[in-house]
Amino acid sequence: MEVGQMQRTWVEYTKSLFREGFLDGQFTQLQLLQDESNPDFVVEVVSLFFEDSERLLNDLTRALDQQIVDFKRVDAHVHQLKGSSSSIGAQRVKNACIAFRNFCEEQNSEACLKCLQQVRQEYCLVKNKLETLIRLEQQIVAAGGSIPIEELSFQGYKVKL
Amino acid sequence: MNLNNGKGSMSTASSSAAWKAGDVVPDQFPAGLRVLVVDDDPTCLMILEKMLRTCLYEVTKCNRAETALSLLRENKNGYDIVISDVHMPDMDGFKLLEHIGLEMDLPVIMMSADDGKNVVMKGVTHGACDYLIKPVRIEALKNIWQHVVRKKKNEWKDFEQSGSVEEGDRQQKQSEDADYSSSANEGNWRNSKKRKDEEEEAEERDDTSTLKKPRVVWSVELHQQFVAAVNQLGIDKAVPKKILELMNVPGLTRENVASHLQKYRLYLRRLSGVSQHQNNLTNSFISPQDATYGPLSSLNGLDLQTLAATGQLPAQSLATLQAAGLGRSAVKSRMPMPIVDQRNLFSFENPKLRFGEGQQQLSSSKPMNLLHGIPTTMEPKQLANLHHSAQSLGSMNMQVNAHGGQGGQGDSLLMQMNQSQARGQILNESTGSHVPTLTSSMGQPVLSNTVVGGVLARNCLAENGRGTRYNPVSHSSSMLNFPLNSTAELSGNSFPLGSGPGISGLTSKGTFQEEVNSEIKGSVGFMPSYDIFSDLNQHKSHDWELHNVGMTFNDSHQNNSLQSNLDVGTSVLSHQGFSSTQRTGQNRNISAVGKPMFTAGDTTDHVNAQNVGPINTFFTDNSVRVKSEFVPDASCETNLFPEQFGQEDLMSALLKQQQGGVAPAENEFDFDGYPLDNIPV
Numbered sequence: 001m002e003v004g005q006m007q008r009t010w011v012e013y014t015k016s017l018f019r020e021g022f023l024d025g026q027f028t029q030l031q032l033l034q035d036e037s038n039p040d041f042v043v044e045v046v047s048l049f050f051e052d053s054e055r056l057l058n059d060l061t062r063a064l065d066q067q068i069v070d071f072k073r074v075d076a077h078v079h080q081l082k083g084s085s086s087s088i089g090a091q092r093v094k095n096a097c098i099a100f101r102n103f104c105e106e107q108n109s110e111a112c113l114k115c116l117q118q119v120r121q122e123y124c125l126v127k128n129k130l131e132t133l134i135r136l137e138q139q140i141v142a143a144g145g146s147i148p149i150e151e152l153s154f155q156g157y158k159v160k161l
Numbered sequence: 162m163n164l165n166n167g168k169g170s171m172s173t174a175s176s177s178a179a180w181k182a183g184d185v186v187p188d189q190f191p192a193g194l195r196v197l198v199v200d201d202d203p204t205c206l207m208i209l210e211k212m213l214r215t216c217l218y219e220v221t222k223c224n225r226a227e228t229a230l231s232l233l234r235e236n237k238n239g240y241d242i243v244i245s246d247v248h249m250p251d252m253d254g255f256k257l258l259e260h261i262g263l264e265m266d267l268p269v270i271m272m273s274a275d276d277g278k279n280v281v282m283k284g285v286t287h288g289a290c291d292y293l294i295k296p297v298r299i300e301a302l303k304n305i306w307q308h309v310v311r312k313k314k315n316e317w318k319d320f321e322q323s324g325s326v327e328e329g330d331r332q333q334k335q336s337e338d339a340d341y342s343s344s345a346n347e348g349n350w351r352n353s354k355k356r357k358d359e360e361e362e363a364e365e366r367d368d369t370s371t372l373k374k375p376r377v378v379w380s381v382e383l384h385q386q387f388v389a390a391v392n393q394l395g396i397d398k399a400v401p402k403k404i405l406e407l408m409n410v411p412g413l414t415r416e417n418v419a420s421h422l423q424k425y426r427l428y429l430r431r432l433s434g435v436s437q438h439q440n441n442l443t444n445s446f447i448s449p450q451d452a453t454y455g456p457l458s459s460l461n462g463l464d465l466q467t468l469a470a471t472g473q474l475p476a477q478s479l480a481t482l483q484a485a486g487l488g489r490s491a492v493k494s495r496m497p498m499p500i501v502d503q504r505n506l507f508s509f510e511n512p513k514l515r516f517g518e519g520q521q522q523l524s525s526s527k528p529m530n531l532l533h534g535i536p537t538t539m540e541p542k543q544l545a546n547l548h549h550s551a552q553s554l555g556s557m558n559m560q561v562n563a564h565g566g567q568g569g570q571g572d573s574l575l576m577q578m579n580q581s582q583a584r585g586q587i588l589n590e591s592t593g594s595h596v597p598t599l600t601s602s603m604g605q606p607v608l609s610n611t612v613v614g615g616v617l618a619r620n621c622l623a624e625n626g627r628g629t630r631y632n633p634v635s636h637s638s639s640m641l642n643f644p645l646n647s648t649a650e651l652s653g654n655s656f657p658l659g660s661g662p663g664i665s666g667l668t669s670k671g672t673f674q675e676e677v678n679s680e681i682k683g684s685v686g687f688m689p690s691y692d693i694f695s696d697l698n699q700h701k702s703h704d705w706e707l708h709n710v711g712m713t714f715n716d717s718h719q720n721n722s723l724q725s726n727l728d729v730g731t732s733v734l735s736h737q738g739f740s741s742t743q744r745t746g747q748n749r750n751i752s753a754v755g756k757p758m759f760t761a762g763d764t765t766d767h768v769n770a771q772n773v774g775p776i777n778t779f780f781t782d783n784s785v786r787v788k789s790e791f792v793p794d795a796s797c798e799t800n801l802f803p804e805q806f807g808q809e810d811l812m813s814a815l816l817k818q819q820q821g822g823v824a825p826a827e828n829e830f831d832f833d834g835y836p837l838d839n840i841p842v
Contacts, residue, residue, distance in 0.1 A: 026296045033211050033299070041211060049204045079248055083274035084204040086296040 003145035010136045011151045017133070018152075022126050027089025031149050042137075046130050049088045053123055056081045060116050064109065074112065075104040081119070092122045191306030192217035195239060199229040199257065200246040200272075205295065209244065212299040226252035233265050240267060241309045244293075247273035247280060255287045262288045266316075268308040272297055379421055383410065387421060396429075 017023045034041040056077050063074045082097035100115035137147050196218045200206045206222050213220040221240070223229045226249050233240060243261055247254035258269045271284040272293040284292040290308040293301050379387070390407035391399040401419035408418070 026298075029212075029296075029298060030208065033208075033215055038211065045204060045207055045211075048207055052202065052204050076248065076250075079274060080202055083246075083248075083295050084202050086274055087202070087205045087208050089296070 003140060003143045006136065006140045006143060007145055007148050010133070010140060011148055013133060013136065014152060017129055021091050022129050023089045024091040025089065026087060028149075028152060030089065031147075031152070039141075043134055045088060046134065049084055049090070050127060052084055053081060053093075056084075057116075057120055057123065060119075064113055064116060069107075069109050069112070071104050071107050071112075075101060078104060078119075085123075090123075090126045093119060093126055096122045191309075194218045194306050194309060195241045196220050196305070197229060197232065197240045197243045198222045198245075199226055199243065199249070199254075200224060201249045201251075202246065205246070205297075209297060209302075212297070212302050215299060216303050218302075225249070226254070226257040229257065230260055233261060233267070237265055240265075242268050242270065242305060244270045244272060244305070247271055247275060247284070255283060258284075258287050258289055266312075268312045270305060270308065383408075383413075384421075386410065387418070387425070391422070391425070 014023075018027075030042050030045055060074060060077050060081075063070060063077065078097050078100045082094055082101070085091075085093040085097060096115065096119040100112065100119055103111040103115055140147060196213050198206060198209050198213065198220060199222075200209065201224050203224065206224055210220050210222045221232065223232060226245070229243070229245070233243070245254050245257055249257075254271055254273070258271060261267055261269050268290040269288070270291040270293060271287075271289040272295055273280060274295040276294040281292050290312070291305070386408045387404060390404040393407060394400075394403050399422065401415045401422055404422065405413060405415050405418045
């Protein structure tokens with residue numbers, strides 16, 4: 001595939017992710033932060049997010065698995081996951097976390113378990129999408145092209161530094 | 162923060178104006194701003210770091226609050242601003258905020274994914290200069306430098322007002338004397354706020370040329386020397402030049418002494434004028450420092466007085482105050498000192514009010530004049546001391562006040578204290594260690610915020626039993642007005658400076674509390690003491706332990722924020738303990754105590770030298786760089802002493818009575834040579 005084609009694919013794919021709500025403006029912020037001095041910034045952050053999320057999801061599973069559920073703790077974990085997912089722009093994950101927190105407040109174990117499942121699902125989805133996206137980017141760069149971020153100005157979102 | 166050192170550009174301007182113009186390096190700033198980012202979430206941390214780097218800031222990141230604190234402590238001038246997450250596993254973000262406020266007095270921005278109103282409100286009350294909702298956008302980060310500038314500007318103002326201007330020695334001298342006698346007093350009293358900005362500058366800052374003045378750190382020892390010198394000379398006659406000679410410290414300039422004296426006076430004033438926490442008092446007082454303290458000062462003064470009166474400013478109270486101070490931002494300067502002015506203690510109030518001023522943050526309502534009501538019995542010095550302690554307490558209280566609502570006065574004091582410096586920390590620390598004189602009742606001076614407040618309160622309360630105390634509560638509040646969160650129930654009389662509770666107590670006590678609460682940034686350890694002073698005065702045996710409390714701050718100030726604040730308080734208290742020696746003698750103590758306070762505090766010039774007349778001695782402590790509050794107080798106090806304060810009449814009356822031993826507040830405040838003794842009580 002030639003570079004131009006790859007780039008177009010990349011643009012389309014990214015737009016669809018935004019459209020479907022997997023990613024939001026925050027992700028664009030990250031993309032815009034990437035520059036020559038830090039060409040792998042997005043990849044690094046995303047990887048960090050994956051690691052962190054998996055850890056949190058495991059913690060959550062364990063916490064909800066207890067005889068007596070410590071909802072405060074659960075809430076703390078969810079809060080953190082919400083924070084990191086929002087920072088990276090993983091919108092659906094963030095929304096799932098918000099719903100999750102509400103149930104934590106109500107101390108509803110059953111509902112919490114369902115929420116956890118939901119969150120995990122969203123996480124897996126966005127993880128796949130991002131990995132695909134990154135792969136595309138790496139291919140473009142490998143082929144000598146550059147990532148056409150400017151094409152993403154659909155949100156009128158441009159960070160001016 | 163050390164304005165001076167950090168970025169070269171920002172540090173210098175002595176006068177606020179100058180600072181603005183000269184300090185900021187227009188071509189480069191805000192690039193190079195040194196930011197410390199704390200967040201336990203690695204993803205966010207990384208993103209923030211990248212964003213900040215993109216803004217051309219120098220970023221240091223850490224994922225634990227403890228790490229952040231130690232980084233900050235190791236290198237106090239190494240950072241300009243801190244950004245911290247609210248929810249962290251090892252320490253609550255607000256707690257960290259308090260610590261930083263008290264110890265280092267750096268602007269802190271809180272952030273969280275939580276955008277609930279309560280949380281944001283908490284941020285505000287704890288003194289965060291901003292609150293960002295995650296996900297943080299880079300645009301939001303681009304403007305954080307404004308907080309740094311704003312803070313420096315405020316500090317400078319206080320600084321200058323406290324007459325720390327280096328350059329105009331001669332002028333200052335004259336102005337000091339002259340001012341004190343007339344204009345100063347009136348001016349100060351009048352528009353605290355305005356004064357602060359204008360008059361103060363005029364009066365105190367004769368030399369405004371304090372550009373780039375390297376900040377003198379008023380250590381406990383230094384402050385004690387200062388207080389001793391002031392006491393020796395007599396609060397009325399204590400002029401920077403003579404103090405300088407007496408102190409015989411190489412490298413110390415007249416300006417340093419002058420500004421410190423100013424703070425000390427404010428502190429004393431605050432101590433005595435705590436009750437007045439209304440702006441009136443503070444106004445006059447505060448003018449030198451931060452007009453804002455006004456209300457607080459009154460509270461503070463009251464507190465101090467109370468404390469002074471009871472002589473009990475327990476170190477704890479101070480501690481509390483400090484703790485309160487911690488809350489620095491939270492503390493509303495208004496000293497909730499409900500203290501009824503009639504309290505003798507409040508005679509100091511006026512000066513105390515000043516104290517509030519010191520606090521910078523203290524809102525004008527600060528009852529700096531805590532001491533106003535200070536009973537004449539209290540020696541000015543003592544008041545001063547109280548003031549100091551009160552201040553420190555105040556700062557502490559301030560925070561507490563916010564919580565306790567009582568420490569109004571204390572708060573103011575605290576606030577003053579807080580404001581003046583890094584708040585508190587020193588107080589806390591010093592209180593703990595130093596408060597030697599703190600009356601036993603005081604309890605441990607350095608209690609942690611809460612403790613302090615409580616202790617102070619307790620102690621003070623005990624003292625307050627006496628009739629003179631206006632309200633036990635007020636006393637304590639005076640002391641604790643510091644916003645010490647811990648509801649320092651300052652036992653009315655005995656300025657519970659030390660403990661946070663005292664602060665709250667103060668508020669309840671009435672007069673200052675309210676104001677103090679808000680204001681006392683917490684570092685004001687003194688504050689409450691001021692009120693107490695009034696009471697104490699009555700008791701004559703004031704244990705101005707508060708003095709010590711306050712003073713102790715300095716010493717320990719290295720320790721930790723809270724502690725330092727408290728310490729200051731305690732030192733202040735301890736000073737207040739001057740009562741032990743007797744009023745006159747007390748002053749000395751106070752000074753000693755005050756000293757720590759000041760140093761503790763950010764040495765902000767603001768140390769409200771409010772030591773309100775009787776608390777003169779306190780002031781000496783005030784010299785303790787009570788960062789947070791003392792300084793202003795001290796300065797205020799100094800003003801107090803001199804006729805400057807409108808309220809001074811009160812204070813001076815008080816002070817005069819006490820005069821005996823009121824040693825010129827040796828606080829580090831670089832008073833302009835205001836006769837500390839004049840703290841009208």
